[in-house]
Amino acid sequence: xxxxxxxxxxxxxxxxxxxxxxxxxxxxxxxxxxxxxxxxxxxxxxxxxxxxxxxxxxxxxxxxxxxxxxxxxxxxxxxxxxxxxxxxxxxxxxxxxxxxxxxxxxxxxxxxxxxxxxxxxxxxxxxxxxxxxxxxxxxxxxxxxxxxxxxxxxxxxxxxxxxxxxxxxxxxxxxxxxxxxxxxxxxxxxxxxxxxxxxxxxxxxxxxxxxxxxxxxxxxxxxxxxxxxxxxxxxxxxxxxxxxxxxxxxxxxxxxxxxxxxxxxxxxxxxxxxxxxxxxxxxxxxxxxxxxxxxxxxxxxxxxxxxxxxxxxxxxxxxxxxxxxxxxxxxxxxxxxxxxxxxxxxxx
Amino acid sequence: xxxxxxxxxxxxxxxxxxxxxxxxxxxxxxxxxxxxxxxxxxxxxxxxxxxxxxxxxxxxxxxxxxxxxxxxxxxxxxxxxxxxxxxxxxxxxxxxxxxxxxxxxxxxxxxxxxxxxxxxxxxxxxxxxxxxxxxxxxxxxxxxxxxxxxxxxxxxxxxxxxxxxxxxxxxxxxxxxxxxxxxxxxxxxxxxxxxxxxxxxxxxxxxxxxxxxxxxxxxxxxxxxxxxxxxxxxxxxxxxxxxxxxxxxxxxxxxxxxxxxx
Numbered sequence: 001x002x003x004x005x006x007x008x009x010x011x012x013x014x015x016x017x018x019x020x021x022x023x024x025x026x027x028x029x030x031x032x033x034x035x036x037x038x039x040x041x042x043x044x045x046x047x048x049x050x051x052x053x054x055x056x057x058x059x060x061x062x063x064x065x066x067x068x069x070x071x072x073x074x075x076x077x078x079x080x081x082x083x084x085x086x087x088x089x090x091x092x093x094x095x096x097x098x099x100x101x102x103x104x105x106x107x108x109x110x111x112x113x114x115x116x117x118x119x120x121x122x123x124x125x126x127x128x129x130x131x132x133x134x135x136x137x138x139x140x141x142x143x144x145x146x147x148x149x150x151x152x153x154x155x156x157x158x159x160x161x162x163x164x165x166x167x168x169x170x171x172x173x174x175x176x177x178x179x180x181x182x183x184x185x186x187x188x189x190x191x192x193x194x195x196x197x198x199x200x201x202x203x204x205x206x207x208x209x210x211x212x213x214x215x216x217x218x219x220x221x222x223x224x225x226x227x228x229x230x231x232x233x234x235x236x237x238x239x240x241x242x243x244x245x246x247x248x249x250x251x252x253x254x255x256x257x258x259x260x261x262x263x264x265x266x267x268x269x270x271x272x273x274x275x276x277x278x279x280x281x282x283x284x285x286x287x288x289x290x291x292x293x294x295x296x297x298x299x300x301x302x303x304x305x306x307x308x309x310x311x312x313x314x315x316x317x318x319x320x321x322x323x324x325x326x327x328x329x330x331x332x333x334x335x336x337x338x339x340x341x342x343x344x345x346x347x348x
Numbered sequence: 349x350x351x352x353x354x355x356x357x358x359x360x361x362x363x364x365x366x367x368x369x370x371x372x373x374x375x376x377x378x379x380x381x382x383x384x385x386x387x388x389x390x391x392x393x394x395x396x397x398x399x400x401x402x403x404x405x406x407x408x409x410x411x412x413x414x415x416x417x418x419x420x421x422x423x424x425x426x427x428x429x430x431x432x433x434x435x436x437x438x439x440x441x442x443x444x445x446x447x448x449x450x451x452x453x454x455x456x457x458x459x460x461x462x463x464x465x466x467x468x469x470x471x472x473x474x475x476x477x478x479x480x481x482x483x484x485x486x487x488x489x490x491x492x493x494x495x496x497x498x499x500x501x502x503x504x505x506x507x508x509x510x511x512x513x514x515x516x517x518x519x520x521x522x523x524x525x526x527x528x529x530x531x532x533x534x535x536x537x538x539x540x541x542x543x544x545x546x547x548x549x550x551x552x553x554x555x556x557x558x559x560x561x562x563x564x565x566x567x568x569x570x571x572x573x574x575x576x577x578x579x580x581x582x583x584x585x586x587x588x589x590x591x592x593x594x595x596x597x598x599x600x601x602x603x604x605x606x607x608x609x610x
Contacts, residue, residue, distance in 0.1 A: 020486075021489070022457055022485050022486070022488065022489035022501060023479060023482055023485045023486070023489075025457060025501070025502055026457065026458070026461070026477075026478055026479035026485060027477075027479040027480075029479070030477045030478075030479050199475075202474070202475045202476075202477065203474050203475070205477045205478060205479070206473050206474045206475060206476055206477060206478060207462065207465040207466075207470050207471050207472075207473045207476075207478050207481070207484075208471060208472055208473060208474045209474075210454070210458055210461070210462045210465070210478055211462055211465075211466065211471045213451070213453065213454060213458075214451050214454065214459075214462050217450075217451035217452060217453050217454060218449050218450065218451055218452075220413070220445075220449050221445070221449040221450060221451065221520070222451075223432070223433040223434045223437070224411065224433060224434075224437060224442070224443055224445075224449070224521075225437060225462070225463040225466050225467075225520060225523070225524060226434050226437035226438050226463075226466040226467060226471075226524060227434055227466055227471060228432065228434045228435075229434075232471075235472075
């Protein structure tokens with residue numbers, strides 16, 4: 001995105017900027033880039049290339065969807081949350097209970113869980129409309145804590161600390177049985193992630209998406225151009241909750257089990273962490289972050305089983321202090337130089 | 349403060365914007381005191397006054413950023429006193445800010461396009477890319493060209509020098525196609541050569557747009573306004589034509605005498 005800007009600026013510096021050029025400018029910003037196709041193709045190829053890692057890949061897809069939902073909030077609307085697991089967990093329990101009591105059909109369950117989490121998101125959105133970031137952090141944290149204890153307390157319904165068992169899923173679309181190796185799971189989760197990603201991508205390039213960025217950038221001015229900020233924030237909070245609920249439902253359905261930790265603070269924090277690692281505000285941060293997060297986990301915990309969080313913490317501190325752009329500037333410059341194959345264009 | 353002005357007397361048509369006994373208190377401080385002002389349609393009205401006279405507070409009351417402690421605001425006869433800021437914009441009351449209030453991370457094109465999309469009630473459109481809404485984009489590009497900002501429309505606003513951001517500030521208010529435009533010191537912070545450009549744009553506004561200009565700079569006011577109201581210590585001191593106001597001894601004492609920094 002930012003890489004396209006200077007080029008676009010240069011293109012527009014001509015003396016006769018036609019209106020058509022302006023449309024082309026925005027169209028180019030919102031067009032699918034080659035690297036995006038490559039990324040999704042790679043995600044699909046992983047199914048064939050890494051048949052022994054499908055359960056891990058499924059985890060990554062679910063985490064990516066969860067982080068994507070946080071990105072919609074944080075990256076576009078500027079709402080910080082430390083309790084997004086509330087919706088993830090609510091969706092997970094909703095999907096589990098739906099499978100037990102109503103129907104084992106995965107897609108129906110997904111819709112039910114997404115809508116349930118969306119309703120919860122709508123109801124609690126009004127709490128985060130006002131106040132500072134700190135207020136929002138505390139409110140989102142508080143809501144998640146309440147939900148966690150409620151799930152613990154009503155163990156008759158949720159299974160409490162023992163977890164919700166007895167979730168059995170019917171085949172996806174009546175055709176694809178869930179298997180032990182995660183073949184169906186990964187493709188199912190990846191498919192859902194892809195569909196929701198495409199929708200989110202449409203959303204952020206729409207006038208609605210732009211209005212969110214306007215509110216994030218300057219709320220006073222946003223209302224001075226006729227935007228009702230609160231309604232927009234309620235809408236995106238509800239949508240983000242729905243996304244998180246679907247992510248939770250995917251976990252419940254593919255593992256056929258729900259434990260209390262779907263609502264834990266750790267899960268909220270992980271989601272935020274993943275997004276910060278991957279970068280907020282360009283939609284791919286959740287995906288990139290989820291891959292990086294899980295890979296780091298695999299690699300580092302392979303080296304030092306107990307202390308992987310230490311290294312994760314260190315990486316996080318460096319990332320935030322030094323800044324992703326500066327960290328990536330070196331490799332990016334080298335990459336560009338390599339691609340251009342021009343001796344002059346080597347990074348300074 | 350006793351206001352000697354009798355604004356309603358000279359108008360025949362229904363005022364497009366009117367305040368009745370508008371008042372704003374912050375604790376013990378009276379920032380706006382019993383201000384009754386009315387603007388006829390198409391007016392070029394200036395509101396002047398020394399620093400701290402409450403000009404910006406008055407604008408914030410008109411636009412709904414602040415709620416008045418007492419009094420009423422009527423837009424074209426409709427009571428908008430309790431309406432939210434965005435609702436007033438939709439009714440055709442638009443403003444600029446004394447200090448730029450822009451979207452630093454959006455490009456100029458995005459900034460103006462979103463304002464136009466909102467005016468056209470397309471702000472809730474979620475699944476149709478802005479890029480595909482050609483009428484909006486074309487109008488945005490045209491407006492930016494009119495403000496001589498077309499060459500930088502792909503740049504982020506933050507990359508622009510302040511003077512040119514000032515033009516965007518005004519363009520953004522105009523994108524709403526207001527019936528009443530409130531300009532809060534439009535040339536503030538702009539170097540001398542840029543002021544002319546801004547004044548030209550303000551002068552070139554269509555006659556159908558009613559303009560209330562809040563200004564500190566008397567040259568700008570005298571060359572633009574057909575009527576002037578003088579605000580001192582939150583209350584209206586005088587209202588009249590340029591000649592009446594500039595000749596009024598009270599204005600000289602209260603305002604012109606202090607105009608050292610203008």
